[in-house]
Amino acid sequence: MATTSDSSISFNQTDTRSDEMNSTIEQWIDDLIAGVDDAQASDEFQEWLDAQSRLHNYSYRNTLLIKQQCPEVTRVAGYQTWQEEFDRYVQEGESAIWIWAPIITKQCPECENSPSYHKDSDCEYDETPPEEWSEGLVGFKPTPVFDISQTEGEPLPELETEATGDADDLINRLTDVADELGVTVRIVPEAEWTHGEVKGICKQRSLIDMQPRVEVRDRENTADLARTLIHEYAHALLHFNIDDDTERSKRELEAEAVAYVIGRYCGLDTSGSAFYLAAWVSDDPEIVRERLGRISRTAEELIDVLETDV
Numbered sequence: 517m518a519t520t521s522d523s524s525i526s527f528n529q530t531d532t533r534s535d536e537m538n539s540t541i542e543q544w545i546d547d548l549i550a551g552v553d554d555a556q557a558s559d560e561f562q563e564w565l566d567a568q569s570r571l572h573n574y575s576y577r578n579t580l581l582i583k584q585q586c587p588e589v590t591r592v593a594g595y596q597t598w599q600e601e602f603d604r605y606v607q608e609g610e611s612a613i614w615i616w617a618p619i620i621t622k623q624c625p626e627c628e629n630s631p632s633y634h635k636d637s638d639c640e641y642d643e644t645p646p647e648e649w650s651e652g653l654v655g656f657k658p659t660p661v662f663d664i665s666q667t668e669g670e671p672l673p674e675l676e677t678e679a680t681g682d683a684d685d686l687i688n689r690l691t692d693v694a695d696e697l698g699v700t701v702r703i704v705p706e707a708e709w710t711h712g713e714v715k716g717i718c719k720q721r722s723l724i725d726m727q728p729r730v731e732v733r734d735r736e737n738t739a740d741l742a743r744t745l746i747h748e749y750a751h752a753l754l755h756f757n758i759d760d761d762t763e764r765s766k767r768e769l770e771a772e773a774v775a776y777v778i779g780r781y782c783g784l785d786t787s788g789s790a791f792y793l794a795a796w797v798s799d800d801p802e803i804v805r806e807r808l809g810r811i812s813r814t815a816e817e818l819i820d821v822l823e824t825d826v
Contacts, residue, residue, distance in 0.1 A: 551790030552801035604669030612660030623652035675791040681784035683742040716744040718751040728752035750774035
């Protein structure tokens, strides 16, 4: 995979700055897309995809139930799934998280009940015997699941997406320019973080004050903290009022591409962004290049603000 630990660079020549920034950012995006291709082909990514395919996605209703019972939940699965699929075991004394699981069984073509309920109902359908009925959804039943934090055993495969490098000064510069960008920012201590595995969020400050509010989880890796700040700043500048889920997922790619570009500009190793983006666009990394205009403009805006603040 391409490395991106360039020394910090600068665009000091006023008369050529715009052209230099455009060409450099385009080259970096080319490097990022090449890195995404490499990431998708790697054994590490394939192992991660395999694990993700065996962890279920849950309906909106079940997600609400899960969050109410375990606010800091990350990944959940049934008792046997943890054992048989992941070689992990629910720890003694753990309380189950209850969800609604679908009941799939033979279904009457007319009343849509299971054979037992059909037998006790007023439905008179008898054209085909129950053993010839197709299967379908006949109801839901309470079913226990457990979060990974309630289990122990073999670790799940992870993607190493963190940025590395020296970013102590960059953190201060990023927080100093928040007002100029029209963003409220807060670095939240690890013990106070209530948003699960995500590293940062961008949300509305309040119902009255519509200013974007960025919160990021504090951590020892200041380079990755800086990358997360830039990622959420990009959301604030680009996507703050986007409500469409499909479009929002595409904009996630733009935010990470901006973080990748600014990280390279500041001399950080942001090659982990390739894995991050591969997880979002496993079928078409070219979407990043298609959105180059917004990525470039946002990256240039942040670079200009950071250079002015020096």
